[in-house]
Amino acid sequence: TIYQSSTTAPVNIAVVKYWGKRDPKLNLPTNSSISVTLSQADLRTHTTAACSSKFTEDTLEINSKLQDVSGVRTQACFRELRSLRSALESADSSLLKLSTLPLRIVSENNFPTAAGLASSAAGFAALVRAIANLYELPASPTELSRIARQGSGSACRSLFGGYVAWQMGEKDDGSDSVAVEVAPASHWPTMRALVLVASAAQKDVSSTSGMQTTVATSGLFPHRAKVVVPAAMAKMERAILEKDFATFADVTMRESNSFHSVCSDTQPPIFYLNSTSHAAIRVVEGINKVAGKAIAAYTFDAGPNAVIYFEEENKDSVAGTVQALLGGLDGWKGKTFETQDTTKLDQKAVGVLKEGVTRVILASVGEGPIKTDES
Numbered sequence: 001t002i003y004q005s006s007t008t009a010p011v012n013i014a015v016v017k018y019w020g021k022r023d024p025k026l027n028l029p030t031n032s033s034i035s036v037t038l039s040q041a042d043l044r045t046h047t048t049a050a051c052s053s054k055f056t057e058d059t060l061e062i063n064s065k066l067q068d069v070s071g072v073r074t075q076a077c078f079r080e081l082r083s084l085r086s087a088l089e090s091a092d093s094s095l096l097k098l099s100t101l102p103l104r105i106v107s108e109n110n111f112p113t114a115a116g117l118a119s120s121a122a123g124f125a126a127l128v129r130a131i132a133n134l135y136e137l138p139a140s141p142t143e144l145s146r147i148a149r150q151g152s153g154s155a156c157r158s159l160f161g162g163y164v165a166w167q168m169g170e171k172d173d174g175s176d177s178v179a180v181e182v183a184p185a186s187h188w189p190t191m192r193a194l195v196l197v198a199s200a201a202q203k204d205v206s207s208t209s210g211m212q213t214t215v216a217t218s219g220l221f222p223h224r225a226k227v228v229v230p231a232a233m234a235k236m237e238r239a240i241l242e243k244d245f246a247t248f249a250d251v252t253m254r255e256s257n258s259f260h261s262v263c264s265d266t267q268p269p270i271f272y273l274n275s276t277s278h279a280a281i282r283v284v285e286g287i288n289k290v291a292g293k294a295i296a297a298y299t300f301d302a303g304p305n306a307v308i309y310f311e312e313e314n315k316d317s318v319a320g321t322v323q324a325l326l327g328g329l330d331g332w333k334g335k336t337f338e339t340q341d342t343t344k345l346d347q348k349a350v351g352v353l354k355e356g357v358t359r360v361i362l363a364s365v366g367e368g369p370i371k372t373d374e375s
């Protein structure tokens with residue numbers, strides 16, 4: 001017999017950034033963070049977890065390629081989930097002894113892996129959720145986030161939909177470093193995100209090694225972790241609860257800039273943004289200037305792709321402007337917006353953006369993992 005369960009898990013894009021570990025083994029961060037979970041139509045990982053006595057060893061396949069499962073991250077997730085299942089089996093002898101069977105995990109992304117599109121976040125969230133479902137664990141998303149965090153820090157936030165905080169915690173064992181819901185997607189459902197893909201290539205410096213070098217060498221970093229981020233966390237939580245887009249935008253853009261500043265302050269410096277990213281910043285500033293207020297907010301992770309947050313009511317001014325500039329690029333799925341006047345924008349930035357963006361993905365704030373078992 002093969003026992004199996006499938007799930008999808010979403011991508012999340014941080015608006016208060018995680019950058020720095022106080023414990024690299026457990027992925028315990030030096031600061032808390034907040035993200036928005038994106039809708040799964042365009043960005044998600046689908047994972048099936050199976051176990052059987054017919055399997056000879058644990059295996060993990062991502063986009064049809066067999067991965068090495070011996071890494072500490074995957075091992076930590078397997079071990080923690082097996083131990084929860086094993087505790088259930090000890091308490092109830094009628095339960096099948098699934099915890100001792102080899103696991104076969106098959107995972108598929110519908111977006112480019114390692115392009116700075118948070119594939120590790122959706123990937124580990126889906127892996128943990130799928131195995132937890134297979135094992136019928138009664139664990140809450142917050143409890144599972146403690147496990148997903150050990151796969152990839154940002155993955156802990158992808159166990160929830162909507163607006164999610166990862167509380168850094170204080171304990172050495174990481175038991176209080178978990179994700180919690182700030183607000184469900186339904187609280188502020190009009191949030192949209194436009195992803196401008198500037199490169200689908202693998203990123204230069206992985207976030208794992210990049211953030212460790214920043215912690216070790218950046219003089220600005222302690223100020224960011226101790227002063228800048230705690231203030232941003234408080235402001236951002238309030239902005240989300242009050243659906244205050246102007247504050248949301250201000251904190252989001254400052255946070256992205258602060259994160260990329262400590263990257264430049266790293267020795268040797270880390271540059272994730274390229275000329276296309278800089279052009280996207282100028283264009284967003286132009287859009288906000290024309291509107292007379294912040295209706296769009298840019299943010300960048302460990303790569304050059306821009307994510308632009310905006311509200312549905314401003315879709316024409318934001319997505320319409322981007323569409324007028326970039327045209328019907330692959331990924332719009334036939335969506336059309338009212339065409340906007342783009343003559344007031346920085347024309348040099350417009351030229352660079354047109355040159356560098358290869359794909360556009362439009363998403364909304366979305367739900368957490370969704371079980372996809374057929375029966």
Ligand code: DP6
Nearest residue numbers: 014017018152153154207208301302
């Ligand atoms: C810039 O979660 O990929 O996207 O814990 O080493 O796997 P590891 O790092 P990862 O780092 C993400 C960094 C970021 C900011 C964020 O998502 O908060």
